[in-house]
Amino acid sequence: MDASSTLPMLATIWFLIVGLFLMFYVVLDGFDLGVGILSLFVKEEARRGMMMNSLGTVWDANETWIVIVGGTLFGAFPLAFGVVFQALYIPVMLMLFGFIFRGVAFEFRHLARREAVWEWSFGIGSLIAAGAQGLALGGLLQGPSVEQGRFVGGPFDWLTPFSLLATAGVLVGYTLLGTTYLMIRMQGTMEYRLYGLARYLAVAMLAVAAAVSLWCPFRYAWIFDRWFSLPDFYYYASLPALALFAFTMLFRSLAQRRTVAPFVWTLLIFVASFAGLGATFFPYLVPGTITVFEAAAAPNTLVFMLAIVSFFIPIMIFYNAYQYAVFSGKLEEYAGSGENQSH
């Protein structure tokens, strides 16, 4: 096997696999984190508890996708793993602290005398983790300073107006996912309020998505050339077109008070935006400096990992789907809505 000829193909396949795992993470834990953020604005303790219960069976499996992203990124693209996380040290650590307090809250709440402490831990942990992911995304897209495979920037390089914009996008997007997820799981008055909220969130997300799309070609000339050259323009335009279509359908389904459709259309918006980012920045893992080909592990490692992991991908998807199927359905509205007011 000629390594030099197979490496580009292997690296591209692994880019798609890690990208698939990351997308699973973003949409699945995205709604977990979104529910967490929403819970911060819910006054009734019983309702916050229900929101947490709606995630109790799935949050761990959802969070696991980022563990998988970390592991496979380390194996398939060691250079990116070693450079990116160092460049984004503070956002990554913030995310981990957020995960810690979000994660322990689920079990701790049931054992605590004061459940509200852990409901706050869940909400604030979710907010910190989601915000940190936005900062990390912004920090990555604007391209950390890398020289000869080493990060050479400062500890706060990621903190810019653009990364704040990206953070707003992630927060709004996750909250929209969480809102539409709760439409599927909740019933009664809570559900009713969610539709009004979702509309505002969708408008905000549309605005941020448009702003990020405008920013990219001005930050990187090569993106400008790539987007606005024929015939590539038509390929690239298909993804924002898909996203716009999904937005339109989302607003329609919200107006019609559909149960499942808003979540599905929000998922499609995420998939289209995610694919758009991937297609725009490929082959770069670190924009402008490290490509998937430079970052890729040795071909024999990529082949060995591919042989084992590709076998497990359908299995993982199957048992995760099974777990969702087992715990599907609406949660019972709690009894006596007013009696459990928080302090």
Added chain:
Amino acid sequence: MDAWLDPVLLSRAQFAFIAAFHILWPPLTIGLSLVLFWWETMWLRTGSAYYYRQARFWTRIFVLNFGVGVVSGLPMEFAFGTNWGPFSIATGNFIGNILGFETVLAFATEAGFLGIMVFGWNRVPAPMHLFATGMVVLGGVFSAFWIMVANAWMQTPRGAVIVDGKFVVTDFLEAIFTPDLVHSFTHMFLACIELSTVVMAGFGAWYFLKRRHVDFFLPMFKFAALATAIVAPLQIVVGDLAGSALAEHQPAKLAAVEAHWHTNPPGEGAAWSVIAWPDTAAQENRWALEIPNALSLIVTHSLTGEVKGLRDFPPADQPPVWIPYYAFRVMVAAGVFIALLAIWTLVRWRHGQLQGSRVCDQRWLMRAWIAAIPAVYLALEAGWFVREVGRQPWLVYGLIRTSEGAGTLTTGSVLWSLSGFVLSYAVIGIVAFVFARRIAVEGPDLQSSLPRRWGYKPAPTPAGSVSSENERLS
């Protein structure tokens, strides 16, 4: 003073801290999941409520423990990238590959079936529930296996060559099954079992001292004591084999563990010190309480076998001595204490002292079992300190120094994150302990109705209503 503010040292302290905290949790997850699987199988086979209620009671401890294990494990994976970038880049072809396997093949399985195992009673058919429990067991065991593969490779790297500063794997099987793996995985796996049986027996002993639920916990206590009596001595044997393997593969680590400075001349045995005051600057012990020839006997199983001394290695290649030396002694003392305690318990059992309520009069025996819980955790921690501090000054033994593997971070960044971990882990560690105690005080649920064993009908409970194992009964 300034040395303490060196970012590399802080990164080491941070990794040591998060690893030392994380290792407290997965062993109980792994050992207990095996026992839960056994109980659930017995419940399905015999229909005896005892097994079902044991499984439900211990699932509460299991979930609490699992939650902390998960959230404290996540930072470990990211720390390779955040703090140890150059190491990750150099070893990614193997360590990254193995961690990728661990997440996809093992960790995801555990997480994917945990929800069904914990919340799925009455929602899935009984055999499906048992299957989910089994997958959680397999996920945990294989997680431990792949982690030990990665760690063993760092101790005894094989099957890879360095090309342009990066390891390229030449033989995956050789790299996976390194000389260290068999001993270390067995030692770790037995540690998971021993820790879990000691915790179970310790819980039982606590109830006996309080004279609560004696009939319910007595069979479990006997089961746990018997299992400990088998596993603890076996663990000592495996530990001894691992020590002998050190002499061959990591002689400097062995010398540090024993504060053994001078290689014994041919025909003379090396002495084993019970305690000593190692002096690294003078390259010898200021004083030591020694048993002649014992070190040769332990390591080489001959009275005069050669054991390499630390002075055979340049000071730059020597591991620190104090930590491995005393950590090893703590581990051995705790291990021997637990083995003797288990055997003593069997003797009492034979003499009929564990029958019925008589077990509650075995006050000192029961207090000793409660003391065995901190002892077994101490042994676990100490063992890892021996293993990892003894590996120094190398990250990949003999090939990459720890200082070469660290990323360039500012002191402020690492100091901040380290403080964050210390604070968060102090909080969740203490809370988890308090809550585990609360579960013990609440005791097992002996009232609720039993689920159907075979055949499955949708339960009368409303669709979607899910209650946690740890939801309080109100």
